[in-house]
Amino acid sequence: MVEGEQDRVATLDPDAQIIRYLLDEMEPEERSLLEERFSQEPSLVEQVSSIEDDLIMKYACSRLEESLVPRFEEVYLQTPARRARVDSARILRQALDAAASAKEQQHPRPVLRLRWGFALAFAAAMIFLVAGLLPLWKSTPSRPITTSGDNQQIAFVLEPGRVRSDSGVQITVPGTTREVQLKLMWPSSTANENYRVILGTPERPGIWSGATVHKDAGVVATVPANVLTAGDYTLKLQIARAGAHWEDVANYYFRVAKPIASGK
Amino acid sequence: MSRQEFGPSTLSRSELLAIFDSDPCQAEEKYIALYRSLTRYFEWNRKSDPQDMAQEVLKRGFSRLQEGKKITAENPAAYFFGIARNVVREGWKARQPEQLADVDILKPPSSFYNLDPAEQRVFLSECLGKLPNEEFEMLMAYVQGEGEAWSRKAGLQPGALRLRVHRIRRRLEELASLRARGSGRKES
Secondary structure: OOHHHHHHHHHOOHHHHHHHHHOOOOOHHHHHHHHHHHHHOOHHHHHHHHHHHHHHHHHHOOOOOHHHHHHHHHHHOOOHHHHHHHHHHHHHHHHHHHHHHHHHHHOOOOHHHOOHHHHHHHHHHHHHHHHHHHHHHOOOOOOOOEEOOOOOEEEEEEOOOOOHHHHOEEEEOOOOOOEEEEEEEOOOOOOOOOEEEEEEOOOOOOOEEEEEEEEOOEEEEEEEHHHOOOEEEEEEEEEEEOOOEEEEEEEEEEEEEOOOOOOO | OOHHHHOOOOOOHHHHHOOOOOOHHHHHHHHHHHHHHHHHHHHHOOOOOHHHHHHHHHHHHHHHHHOOOOOOOOOHHHHHHHHHHHHHHHOOOOOOHHHHHHHHHHOOOOOHHHOOHHHHHHHHHHHHOOOOHHHHHHHHHHHOOOHHHHHHHHOOOHHHHHHHHHHHHHHHHHHHHHHHHHOOOOOO
16 A cells, blocks of 8 residues: 555544445455554454444444445345344344343332333333223324333334325324334234335435334334424335345334424 | 374364463463454455354464464464455355364354344343343443443443443353353254
8 A cells, every 4th residue: 555545544533444444435455454454453353343343233223324324234234144243233132121121120229210121111011001002092193102201212103004094193203302213013023034114205205214123023113303394104114135125014104293382 | 172183293272272372261262252353354354154264264373383383473363364364365265064174173162143033032131131230231321322421421432332342242142152052052
């Protein structure tokens, strides 16, 4: 590598440089220079591995920067070994949720000190409650199954439908909400399958897309609240098939109503 | 280990692994860590058989040691990464399953990623329950996207948190693999 190129590489943000390496976006010379460093400083491999784990976990939790998602999917969902890492990140997340609930049941702590354990136990309880009340929901505006104390995160259950009129529900997203978790009922889903969702409106069919996490008899998509303004939405659920192909499996319809002014 | 697999004047497994550490337990751990790192390296190069390639690197490195060559690098891992780069350059591919038979004696245990998803979940859940509270909460905060707040509270740089989480995950995966082996599960 020429001197100027070495200087340029040395001044780049190391994390960004490693992400470009992981996403196969480096020129061969730059890539070769970085790989040469693996044999000079093996601790760099651990650093790259930790950034890779971080990237994968963000994707599995639908928190990966949107601009990186298409490239990530292209690189990570196409080779079995890398896809296995994505699947394992999802499994770790599910195992953590379950372990947190179990810990909470074994060692209930005072209310003010409860954080994740409480939130998860509460979420689980609410999911069971909602499952029991599911038949009643069709005739009433959908209520969230969980809300965080400050309404920053709110969750709803959606059922698939062929047309908007047979399955559409109405949800209200408070102004303080940052994330909306949509639990999409899809009983045939399994943890070792890869799903993604594409959110759209009649005018704009692809305003947001993201990965999902398998949960119980469905998958959960976490949508940033700022993309959900008042209006009608379609959420398309797709499954990853061999050969970089995404196949539509279900549609979910919902309407976001304007939040009622709280008077605060 | 059978000595004849590397010829009449071969070093034993423990003698070979001693290049990583004089303590046999530490040497074994460092050897497995190197194998995992090499596997990742080949994944980053989009190779379809990263585990076979990692084993090929180890085989070549240990064969050279058997031939009497010395590793001059301060960290033996650096020496093996040099071989790994050559393996990529050559476009090496495993031709026959038996090609790797002569390194079976040094074959690292099967990876956590070879377990099926249901097994991963079961064994991970068991091992998570044994994590110290602080590590469990750190991992939970990180997975929930609250890692930054957790780092501030703990006085850690975000990169340091990421590395700690990575090490916890690696440890969990090793523990889960061990439990899988202990439960009599036949690994692929």
